[in-house]
Amino acid sequence: xxxxxxxxxxxxxxxxxxxxxxSLLIDIPDALCERDxxxxxxxxxxxxxxxxxxxxxxxxxxxxxxxxxxTLVETEDYAGLxxxxxxxxxxxxxxxxxxxKLGEGEAxxxxxxxxxxxxxxxxxxxxxxxxxxxxxxxxxQRLSSHAILSKDRNFQIFLEYDQDxxxxxxxxKEMFGGFFKNMVKTADEVIISGIKEVDDFFxxxxxxxxxxxxxxxxxxxxxxxxxxxxxxxxDDYIHISATLNTLSADDSTFYLRLYKVEGRVASDQELKxxxxxxxYMRDIQAAKDLLYRRARxxxxxxxxxxxxxxxxxxxxxxxxxxxxxxxxxxxFDKLSESGKRELTSFKGRRVVxxxxxxxxxxxxxxxxxxxxxxxxxxxxxxxKSN
Amino acid sequence: xxxxxxxxxxxxTDFQELEDGEDLFPxxxxxxxxxxxxxxxxxxxxxxxxxxxxxxxxDDDPEDxxxxxxxxxxxxxxxxxxxxxDGPSPAITPITPPTSVxxxxxxxxxxxxxxxxxFDEIEEEEGGDSFDIHIAVSDPEKxxxxxxxxxxxxxxxxxxxxxxxxxxxxxxxxxxxFLGLHSKLASKYLHVGYIVPPAPExxxxxxxxxxVGKEDQSSNEFVEKRRSALERYLMRTVKHPVLLKDxxxxxxxxxxxxxxxxxTQALSSAGLLRMVNKAADAxxxxxxxxxxxxAWFEExxxxxxxxxIQLRKLHASVESLVCHRKELSVNTALFAKSxxxxxxxxxxxxxxxxxxxxxxxxxxxxxxxxxQANADFYLFSELLGDYxxxxxxxxxxxxxxxxxxxKWQDSQMLLQKKREAEAKLQFTNKPDKxxxxxxxxxxLEGKVQQGERDFEQISKTIRKxxxxxxxxxxxDFKSVIIKYLESLVQTQQQLIKYWEAFxxxxxxxx
Numbered sequence: 041x042x043x044x045x046x047x048x049x050x051x052x053x054x055x056x057x058x059x060x061x062x063s064l065l066i067d068i069p070d071a072l073c074e075r076d077x078x079x080x081x082x083x084x085x086x087x088x089x090x091x092x093x094x095x096x097x098x099x100x101x102x103x104x105x106x107x108x109x110x111t112l113v114e115t116e117d118y119a120g121l122x123x124x125x126x127x128x129x130x131x132x133x134x135x136x137x138x139x140x141k142l143g144e145g146e147a148x149x150x151x152x153x154x155x156x157x158x159x160x161x162x163x164x165x166x167x168x169x170x171x172x173x174x175x176x177x178x179x180x181q182r183l184s185s186h187a188i189l190s191k192d193r194n195f196q197i198f199l200e201y202d203q204d205x206x207x208x209x210x211x212x213k214e215m216f217g218g219f220f221k222n223m224v225k226t227a228d229e230v231i232i233s234g235i236k237e238v239d240d241f242f243x244x245x246x247x248x249x250x251x252x253x254x255x256x257x258x259x260x261x262x263x264x265x266x267x268x269x270x271x272x273x274x275d276d277y278i279h280i281s282a283t284l285n286t287l288s289a290d291d292s293t294f295y296l297r298l299y300k301v302e303g304r305v306a307s308d309q310e311l312k313x314x315x316x317x318x319x320y321m322r323d324i325q326a327a328k329d330l331l332y333r334r335a336r337x338x339x340x341x342x343x344x345x346x347x348x349x350x351x352x353x354x355x356x357x358x359x360x361x362x363x364x365x366x367x368x369x370x371x372f373d374k375l376s377e378s379g380k381r382e383l384t385s386f387k388g389r390r391v392v393x394x395x396x397x398x399x400x401x402x403x404x405x406x407x408x409x410x411x412x413x414x415x416x417x418x419x420x421x422x423x424k425s426n
Numbered sequence: 427x428x429x430x431x432x433x434x435x436x437x438x439t440d441f442q443e444l445e446d447g448e449d450l451f452p453x454x455x456x457x458x459x460x461x462x463x464x465x466x467x468x469x470x471x472x473x474x475x476x477x478x479x480x481x482x483x484x485d486d487d488p489e490d491x492x493x494x495x496x497x498x499x500x501x502x503x504x505x506x507x508x509x510x511x512d513g514p515s516p517a518i519t520p521i522t523p524p525t526s527v528x529x530x531x532x533x534x535x536x537x538x539x540x541x542x543x544x545f546d547e548i549e550e551e552e553g554g555d556s557f558d559i560h561i562a563v564s565d566p567e568k569x570x571x572x573x574x575x576x577x578x579x580x581x582x583x584x585x586x587x588x589x590x591x592x593x594x595x596x597x598x599x600x601x602x603x604f605l606g607l608h609s610k611l612a613s614k615y616l617h618v619g620y621i622v623p624p625a626p627e628x629x630x631x632x633x634x635x636x637x638v639g640k641e642d643q644s645s646n647e648f649v650e651k652r653r654s655a656l657e658r659y660l661m662r663t664v665k666h667p668v669l670l671k672d673x674x675x676x677x678x679x680x681x682x683x684x685x686x687x688x689x690t691q692a693l694s695s696a697g698l699l700r701m702v703n704k705a706a707d708a709x710x711x712x713x714x715x716x717x718x719x720x721a722w723f724e725e726x727x728x729x730x731x732x733x734x735i736q737l738r739k740l741h742a743s744v745e746s747l748v749c750h751r752k753e754l755s756v757n758t759a760l761f762a763k764s765x766x767x768x769x770x771x772x773x774x775x776x777x778x779x780x781x782x783x784x785x786x787x788x789x790x791x792x793x794x795x796x797x798q799a800n801a802d803f804y805l806f807s808e809l810l811g812d813y814x815x816x817x818x819x820x821x822x823x824x825x826x827x828x829x830x831x832x833k834w835q836d837s838q839m840l841l842q843k844k845r846e847a848e849a850k851l852q853f854t855n856k857p858d859k860x861x862x863x864x865x866x867x868x869x870l871e872g873k874v875q876q877g878e879r880d881f882e883q884i885s886k887t888i889r890k891x892x893x894x895x896x897x898x899x900x901x902d903f904k905s906v907i908i909k910y911l912e913s914l915v916q917t918q919q920q921l922i923k924y925w926e927a928f929x930x931x932x933x934x935x936x
Binding site (some may be wrong): 244248251252255256258259262263265266268269270272273276277279280283284286287387390391394395398399402403405406409410412413416417419420423424 | 733736737739740743744746747750751753754757758760761764765767768770771772773774776777780781784904907908911912914915918919921922925926928929932933935936
């Protein structure tokens with residue numbers, strides 16, 4: 041009952057500089073929607089010897105992506121990296137609900153009105169669909185363009201394994217038990233802000249990220265509300281145009297087209313602005329998670345110091361304590377080093393993405409407004425000449 | 427004219443009044459009192475039930491016009507008390523026959539009217555773009571305090587029409603004055619087939635807020651909405667070539683003092699009676715089954731039914747649009763604030779600046795949305811509301827035709843009965859009774875003729891009115907839609923300006 045597949049979506053909207061390394065190119069050229077289950081076709085082209093073939097495709101579900109994300113998060117070695125945020129679950133709730141309402145209200149509308157609404161809804165479905173494909177694609181591309189993560193064994197399995205991954209997924213759950221994930225997420229803010237920071241860089245980052253996160257979360261929510269209102273206005277124009285059509289032949293034509301443009305403004309706004317904010321909100325959460333892990337590592341190190349002191353006092357198990365302390369320190373240093381790298385490149389990435397999207401959004405707004413003016417002026421001239 | 431002295435049976439009179447009524451005064455006692463010819467100084471101050479006075483001196487259109495202009499509610503009309511307390515418009519005086527009610531104003535009109543040979547010609551002169559009268563309603567001013575307070579509006583007329591004494595003049599009016607004007611016009615013209623523009627609606631809630639002195643946005647909006655509605659109402663009324671010349675209209679526009687219309691108070695007993703009568707009315711409508719011999723009427727009625735449905739639907743959609751646009755404005759403003767905060771929080775300088783600029787653009791856009799919502803409303807939505815009410819008036823006029831037909835049929839049936847009775851009487855030896863029967867029959871024959879003429883007249887008037895209405899509607903809609911589209915164009919052009927100013931800011935991020 042629903043579209044079907046979609047081909048390449050063109051420019052990735054929210055992230056940049058991905059998929060540039062020819063040694064590992066990933067994209068999602070195709071996806072299928074059955075009921076609510078989306079089946080993504082993950083296509084890989086590679087020159088790396090780690091893979092069995094130079095080019096291959098596999099079908100994957102959303103849950104597979106989540107599995108991959110979680111295994112990466114739970115890998116100790118990656119504690120010092122910003123793990124790209126997991127793509128959100130495909131959410132067709134809104135258009136589905138609207139479609140349902142439309143079906144109920146069919147009797148009260150003219151055939152034309154109904155068809156227009158249906159068209160709009162199908163376009164909305166398609167937009168949600170495109171969005172979800174995009175977001176899953178970006179996730180993979182973030183991984184493939186990361187020096188360390190691209191070499192992850194599970195990542196390779198994800199790309200290559202031509203059987204159903206669900207068995208692996210279940211096993212993984214049992215193995216890790218969602219250790220890190222189940223940690224009290226809400227506590228991380230407290231922990232992060234609680235530690236005594238010796239490093240200026242991290243001190244600044246911490247302050248910045250905590251504040252920025254709450255601001256961007258708020259902006260995302262407000263942008264979403266704004267976009268929804270815009271869609272409502274576009275929908276009203278559909279009804280108005282249909283009724284005007286019934287009333288008189290001329291007047292309706294412009295409304296018929298205006299609603300289309302208004303609708304398109306709403307969805308472009310969605311893509312550029314809202315998606316941008318939404319994506320970076322998640323990314324910042326991922327950055328915060330890094331800070332959290334580092335904070336925990338620092339806490340561990342501090343504990344190990346105390347433990348060593350205690351051991352020395354009691355003259356008991358000193359070598360173990362020393363070793364433990366060394367490990368903690370190493371871990372902490374490693375995290376700090378890689379963390380610094382990650383956070384710096386993150387900032388650069390973020391600035392570039394914002395720039396690109398803000399420019400594109402402004403350009404689209406101008407384009408739509410100009411189209412609208414032409415359209416409206418045409419109608420005015422037509423009406424005046426009659 | 428003498429033979430038109432009729433005794434409208436009291437019930438019938440009341441019945442007529444009830445149908446016409448926008449404001450009815452429960453005066454059942456009045457009717458029987460005045461129904462005898464003796465109590466009527468001149469029978470042409472006949473009730474509405476007699477229809478227009480083309481049966482008086484003149485027999486064709488211009489005279490109709492004239493007659494309409496001066497026909498006033500009769501003595502046996504429930505409205506009498508109201509009108510007398512309102513202070514008369516010249517035509518009110520129940521004593522004088524219409525032909526001699528020539529006030530200075532009507533004198534002008536009189537000349538004009540008699541030099542024209544047809545209603546159509548007059549119409550053409552007034553119609554189209556050469557129609558030279560403009561009315562503005564402005565300067566709402568609160569008068570008084572507490573629950574007795576009211577809003578006074580300035581009504582300014584600019585015109586070169588000769589029916590007016592001056593070219594430009596103003597008066598102060600309050601809302602109930604407008605309602606009073608409408609009720610007078612409705613009582614004079616609706617039942618003979620003229621589409622009288624309905625007055626703006628009362629709003630107890632809205633007005634109470636104003637009275638109580640709530641100086642907030644919603645009460646300001648209410649006053650503006652009302653002011654605009656009053657203006658449209660007056661313009662529509664004067665656009666009607668017949669109504670324009672009505673002495674009540676002229677008085678309303680010109681006279682500095684206007685007696686207060688009493689029966690228009692929201693919760694008065696008159697108001698309650700009106701509601702009851704409207705309900706009775708509805709029931710009555712359902713029971714009249716007319717043999718429509720004229721396909722045009724059937725067709726038109728259907729058309730107006732459809733138009734009614736479509737307009738209501740459209741009105742609802744536009745109201746939804748206004749609501750959503752206002753929401754959009756609010757949400758845009760919220761987003762703008764949030765974006766500003768985000769910009770402050772951003773540590774990359776150029777990006778921070780760009781985000782602040784984005785916030786400013788969105789703030790301006792929010793204002794644009796608000797302005798657009800106002801245009802949506804005042805231009806579009808209110809127009810639709812006006813037309814939904816107008817269509818109700820149109821439908822009312824069609825109903826009056828049905829009732830006129832019914833009346834004619836009733837007279838015919840009564841005549842038939844009387845004839846049968848007379849035939850029977852022929853065989854009895856009661857010369858008095860026979861004579862009486864013959865007299866009654868003669869009277870009824872006249873009535874039947876009158877009924878037929880009334881029916882033809884109202885049918886004719888309705889045809890003209892409908893054609894005028896359709897022309898006006900098309901013009902009205904077109905002009906409003908053009909204005910609305912132009913407002914949309916302006917909004918879009920502003921948007922272009924704002925985003926074009928923002929673009930270099932976004933590009934400056936590095």
